Amino acid sequence: MIKTDILIIGAGPTGLFTVFEAGLLKLKCHLIDALPQPGGQCSEIYPKKPIYDIPAYPEILAGDLTDKLMEQCKQFEPGFTLGERAETIDKQEDGTFVVTTNKGTKHHAPVVAIAGGLGSFEPRKPLIHNISHFEDKGVEYMIKEPEMYRDKKVVIAGGGDSALDWSIFLSDVASKVTLIHRRNEFRGHLDSVEKVQELKNKGKINLITPAEVIGIVGDYEVSAVVVKESDSIHIDKEYEIECDHFIPLFGLSPKLGPIANWGLEIEKNAIKVNNALDYQTNIPGIFAIGDVNTYPGKLKLILCGFHEATLMCQAAYQIINPGKRYVLKYTTVSGVDGFDGTRKEAPKAVVKAID
């Protein structure tokens, strides 16, 4: 059981900044995120795109913003449970919460801050009528354990970076790799595209474009996929390709997911909070901050998430330390004392007489 003061669900910019604000109040944080890396949408969807409305940054790349936030909160030693989705929440008799992930990791905290953005990222599933029968029986939407493809025949579908990168990687592992994409053009990084071209020329990747997988064949497990080749010049061609695994990689899309069943008041796919006070939800002790919440006049902006996180931490302090005195301190005046023993402080003024 992982124990912490504030359990943050979602390691995007709002969740990461919460660690810093909580740290100033000597509260420890632990973050859960379904993605394998921190940063949320900033690192998953648009790491190389600029943001222009972060105060004091005329321009910053989303990926760099994540790095800066990680650096800013580092001395408060946040814990991370990455690649796992928060599944259930159980309120204990003493008012604290136990949050369990889809992999069974348990987290215990007196305060839960949901900073889940648009939800957890789930793979987008292609529209093949019988695909659900073969999930985990040869169909995988994500590659978790590359070794399971050793000496197997693999078909990958998709035209983005993950389809390209995994085709390249598995060409050394699997006995046969077929990459199928609806178009001749690929959207990935140039060097990935070139590498696939090279492997295709060497006969290490069987590339079929423009084509689509339209069916799956198999008794219990996948034994083949049905491929339809179609372009504007030739007559459509349909045929089967024998394979052990079919891996559709069509990107991820966020879904509110299990949080929707936690008994929280939901409106417009977001969690209603008290914005007059502290961004608490209808369940005392559970807060919602950043893009995941809603209130009159809500704006889904990173900078609004930072503000909400700051106010939320003050309320969390009151819950965790009832009645204990505290006044807001300025970091310039008080410095920043990390949990790792480091201290940041403003240099002392130099006092020197003038003769």
Next chain:
Amino acid sequence: MEQDVTLKITDRDGNTHEVLAPTDMAMNLMEVVRSYELAPEGTIGICGGMAMCASCQCYVMSDHELPEMQDDEEAMLSEAFYVKDNSRLGCQIQVTPELDGLEVELAPES
């Protein structure tokens, strides 16, 4: 307002809405749909309008001349589901005076 245009948007439940959209606020079709809440928040414009999620995919039903597709829109549509010949990403279509009378239908959520 004189610079407004009228758009006919059919939502995912098949209901058609005739809406007014300003041409001077740098809005795109996805944003017009959101401003009238014709699709629930969180189901459209997920990536914010970067042609990176296809949640704003729509079918163009009238024969208006639309801005040509850029590479990123074309690439995204090549990976999206429910794509038809008249599919476009709403976020890539700026609302201009030429669009007056445009008819579109929102593609299913995926």
